[in-house]
Amino acid sequence: MTWLLVIIGAAVGAPLRYLTDQQLRARYDTAIPWGTFLVNVVGSLLLGLLAGASLAGADGSRVQALLGTGLCGALTTYSTFSYETLRLAETRHRRFAAGYVASTLLAGLGAAFAGAALGRALWG
Numbered sequence: 001m002t003w004l005l006v007i008i009g010a011a012v013g014a015p016l017r018y019l020t021d022q023q024l025r026a027r028y029d030t031a032i033p034w035g036t037f038l039v040n041v042v043g044s045l046l047l048g049l050l051a052g053a054s055l056a057g058a059d060g061s062r063v064q065a066l067l068g069t070g071l072c073g074a075l076t077t078y079s080t081f082s083y084e085t086l087r088l089a090e091t092r093h094r095r096f097a098a099g100y101v102a103s104t105l106l107a108g109l110g111a112a113f114a115g116a117a118l119g120r121a122l123w124g
Helices: 002-027 034-055 061-075 078-090 094-123
Strands: none
Touching: 002 034, 002 061, 034 061, 034 078, 034 094, 078 094
């Protein structure tokens, strides 16, 4: 049954990632891939929240499968992040590429830590 929860979460996460990216590309004509940045930071926040709740004693193995593995697994994307960074660097946007990597890592880690603290506070 757990595998079904993962599939359901992924069935929501993947289209959400795609639609987010398409909406941001349509609104902002820029070399920076804001859609991928946003979904990776939001996914880090959500996964941090789930981890914090789990560390505080919340029993959420089904929620972890649905939202953590399924939704966040399909929503966030390391391969697209890597490809877009490579594309920025190859198209003479090396400073943007470096800034994109640094800001994604800092914002993602910050979101994960904030989510974990919030999860502990809410369920602790």
